[in-house]
Amino acid sequence: MPTLSVFTDVPMAHKLEGSLLKSYKQDDHPNKTFLAYRVCMAEDGHPWVSPVVKKLRSQISQDPSLNYEYAxxxxxxxxxxxxxxxxxxxxxxxxxxxxxGGVHTVGDNGAFQLGAQFLRTWHQDSRVVYITSFQKELYGLIFQDMGFTVHEYSFWNPKQMCMDPNILINVVKQAPCGSVLAVGSIADCKLTQSQWIKLMSIMKSKQIFPFFDIPSQGFSSGDLNEDSRILRYFVAQGFEFFCSQSLSKNFGIYDEGVGVLAVVALSNQHLLCVLSQLMNFARVLWLNPPTMGARIITSILCNPALHGEWKHSLIRVVENIMLIKEKVKEKLRLLGTPGSWDHITDQKGTHSYLGLNSQQLEYLVKKKHIYIPKNSRINFTSINANNIDYITQSINEAVLYATG
Amino acid sequence: MPTLSVFTDVPMAHKLEGSLLKSYKQDDHPNKTFLAYRVCMAEDGHPWVSPVVKKLRSQISQDPSLNYEYAxxxxxxxxxxxxxxxxxxxxxxxxxxxxxGGVHTVGDNGAFQLGAQFLRTWHQDSRVVYITSFQKELYGLIFQDMGFTVHEYSFWNPKQMCMDPNILINVVKQAPCGSVLAVGSIADCKLTQSQWIKLMSIMKSKQIFPFFDIPSQGFSSGDLNEDSRILRYFVAQGFEFFCSQSLSKNFGIYDEGVGVLAVVALSNQHLLCVLSQLMNFARVLWLNPPTMGARIITSILCNPALHGEWKHSLIRVVENIMLIKEKVKEKLRLLGTPGSWDHITDQKGTHSYLGLNSQQLEYLVKKKHIYIPKNSRINFTSINANNIDYITQSINEAVLYATG
Structure with a gap:
């Protein structure tokens, strides 16, 4: 008698992500290009690693005094x-x-998972989250799984081809009281001082809880303080919030899951209560976070000379990003591609909107084998001397022939 | 006007664990001893690391060809x-x-978390889990948080001072159909061949789903195959199950969270469906598992010479465990401590029941500053030349003066 499988009723899952990468991998076109990587790429087409990390990795592995006990x-x-x-x-x-305070998490995903678990239990007034559209696929699902209603919004105004500060203000205006506002790429918001004041005033009156995401501090301006200036402003204005801080990208340690869920409270007493609850959630989730990445980063941050080397490496990354963006713009200008491409250089950071419509994107993916996400937000560090001509010529063709 | 904290209603959490370790750390008695560490200790009192791991850690960190992209x-x-x-x-x-098949998880906790999430969604007939008592604090909570009713059981029979094979059979007899049976330390079950057959027959008829835990393959007998023999027997008998496999302990890489959730299904089709669902859960939980530990382990397992070195290091650990247990027994005999202490050497692995009652344990903790869990299951590798006399003399006193 054949035994019946316990798993009989388990269907094949709908894949939550990765279809673009999968299509790219299956493609055997010689010029195929993937512009949706999450990591910062070096000029050689490999994931960027801060040179000082390489040095520390070797040093740490040879340190006989280290204890590899559970963290x-x-x-x-x-x-x-x-x-x-x-x-x-x-x-x-x-x-x-x-x-x-903070909890060391398994990457930024772990930070969102932990924060969302806390909010599900201790922030029950409203189960509504507003999330930046490019974060939705990654973190929106975490909130959704926990029973939150997830709304997405985007700073990017595709008609005006720019970051639109009014969008964030409109989001908080329409959000129900007590909603959670997840803000990715805060450095890209482009709000003026008075717009921030207006936004904060609405948020305070509606008790909207901010959940910031700082995935790569230093990659926007090259200046670590500048990249978290707005966050510090929120602290100064008496906000309580969570912030997912990833150190994977700005050090180039992508595979070790180095994240922190930072917590700002109004008093030490509140902070200790929140941290004690978070500890119990972390205990059930992963019990002990991995330490290799954290060890490397701590050694760098606590040593002024290494810290300096690391800061210089960030500046070089940002200079390189700006150079690539300038080159792309210049090549499109030389090709006579219709439209202004100033929005490319107006945006900061590794990932920026290319500003193409859906027909143009489809043309690039289907005809030119250039894989770009549907929101046209690409990783500019994936563009290098080897592929820039093919990419810009293809964009030119797409704009000329695929405008719907 | 002072702003009201969003966190006003968040109370200090009841700590889920660690009170024993905390008391130990706060104790300033010169002879204080902690016998509840999770990790295998080397003779020098530090967490054990397989010598081959040290070599590989250094090699890997200097390999320029490695890519640190997200896993x-x-x-x-x-x-x-x-x-x-x-x-x-x-x-x-x-x-x-x-x-x-399997999913690379953040340690064994991650494997239980992932497996429990799957069972909550796809094994809804019964929300009942039976779990080995020493696993309850760690993994019972994971199931409890997901709405399962968690019952604990123990192989240890404190009256007869031995592992009792009938306990497991009684558990499955009384368990409702479709329950999940979490089995830790399967090598300690001590069932005979015919008892296993009886157990499996009841489990099959009641569709009880096994969730094994192999936390340190090789540490029971020193023989990797022997330590997972029962597991392979379940496979051969056509069982489908999950198994949390940790490689942290038997390599000595505790701080990197190297686990696997192994899945056995009746067919490839069922396996692929289960893995696809697990992938979506893992994606929401941590997105990318950490790789440092996994890299070291893979390099060792895939190289016959290194694999051999590692196996030898396991044998030395097991020899050392048996030596410590023999010495403890001998010292108690020389002290004339009442009772037979054969149960110490009859049990295998790093962690074994000392077989003391609650008054005796209280005496050891309060009067002798020796920290032992309430179930009297201690980590024998925490006993070394420096503390063995104090520990055995204290046990002797506890047995003489604290028998309730």
């Missing part, structure tokens, strides 16, 4: 401390007041 | 493959039939 549930204390000082500033008043 | 959601393929071959045997028929 505590909250993670490495020295790593959390160094990461929070990076985010909020070494002389942050909130840190001095002991009302800023 | 796929399912993890490192080569690592999963090598781990499954270790668990089920290189020539496993089930592997050849493509009905065994």
């Amino acid at each position: 505590p549930v909250m993670g490495m204390k020295s790593f959390i401390q160094a990461s929070l000082e990076l985010l909020f500033g070494k002389h942050s008043q909130a840190i001095a007041e002991n009302r800023v | 796929p959601v399912m993890g490192m393929k080569s690592f999963i493959q090598a781990s499954l071959e270790l668990l089920f045997g290189k020539h496993s028929q089930a592997i050849a039939e493509n009905r065994v």
Whole structure:
């Protein structure tokens, strides 16, 4: 008698992501190009690693004094401390007041998972989350799985080809009281000082809870303080919030899951209560976060000379990003591609909107084997001397022949 | 006007674990001893690391060809493959039939988290889990959080001072149909061949789903195949199951979260469906597992010479465990401690029941500053030349003066 499988009723899952990458991998066209990688690429087409990380990785692996015991549930204390000082500033008043803390998480996904679990339990007034559209596929699902209603929004105004500060203000205006507002790429918001004040005032009156995402501090402006300036402004204005801080990208340690869920509270007492709850969630989720990446990063951040080397490597990355963007714009200008391409250089960071419509994107994917996400937000560091001509010529063709 | 904290209603969490370790750390008695560590200790009192791991860690960190890009959601393929071959045997028929697979997880906790998420969604007939008592604090909570009713059981019979094979049979007899049976330390079950057959027959008729835990293959007998023999027997008998496989302990890489959730299905088709669902859960949980530990382990497992070195290091660990247990027994005999202490050497592995009652344990903790869990299951590798006399003399005193 054949036994019946326990798994009989389990269907093949609908894949949540990766179809674009899968299509790219299956494609055997010689010029195929993937412009949707999450990681910063070096000029040689490989994932970027800060040179100082390479040095430390080797040093740490040969340190006989290291103890490879399980990390505590909250993670490495020295790593959390160094990461929070990076985010909020070494002389942050909130840190001095002991009302800023963090949990070492398994990457930024872990930080969102942990924060969402907390909010599901302790922020029950509203189960509504507003999330930046490019974060939706990654983090929207986490909230959705926990029973939140997830709305997406985008700073990008495809008609005006620019980041539109009004979008964020409109989002908080229409959001129900107590909603969670997840904000990715805060450095791209482009709000003026008075717009920020207006936004904060609405958020306060509606008790909207901010959940920031700082995935690669330093990659927007090359200046670590500048890239978290807005976050510090929120602290100064008396906001309580969560912030997912990833250190995978700005150090080039993508495969070790180095994240922190930073917590800002109004008092040390509130902070300790929140951290104690988060600890219990982390304990059930992964019990002990991985430490290799955290060890490397802590060693760099706590040593002034290495810290300096790392900061210089960030500046070089940002200079390289700007150079690629300038070159793309210049090549499109030389090709006579219709339209202004200033929006390319107006945006900061590794990932920026190319500003193409759906027909043009389809043309690029189907005819030119250039894989671009549907929102046209591409990783500019994937463009290098080997593929820039093919990419810009293809964009030119797409604009000329595929405008719907 | 002072702003009201969003976190006002968040209370301090009840700590889920760690109170014993915390008390130990706060204790300043010169002879304080902690016998509840999860990790295998070397004779020098530090966490054990297989010597071959030290070599590989250094080699890998200096390999310029390595790519530190995010690992796929399912993890490192080569690592999963090598781990499954270790668990089920290189020539496993089930592997050849493509009905065994796995997901690379963040440690064993991650494997239980992932498996429990799957069972909550796809095994809805029964929300009842039976779990080995020493696993309850760690993994019972995972199931409990997902709405399962968690019952604990123990192989240890405190009256007869031995592992009692009838306990497992009684558990499956009384368990409702479709329950999940989590089995830790399967090598300790001590069932005879005919008892296993009886157990399996009841499990099949009641569709009880096994969720094995192999936390440290090789640490029971020193023989990798022997330590997973029962598991392979379940495969051969046509069972479908999950198995949490940790490689943290038997390599000595505790801080990198190197786990696998192994899945055995009746057919490749069922396996692929289950893996596809698990992939979506893993994606939401941590997105990319950490790779450092997995890289080291894969390099060792795939190189026959290194594999041999590692196996030898396991044998030395097991010899050392047996030596410590023999010494403890001998010292108690010389002290004239009442009772037979054969149960110490009858049990295998790093962690074994000391067989003391609650008054005796309280005496050890309170009067002698020796920290032992309530179930009296201690980590024998925490006993070394420096503390063995103090520990055995204290046990002797506890037995003489604290028998309730």
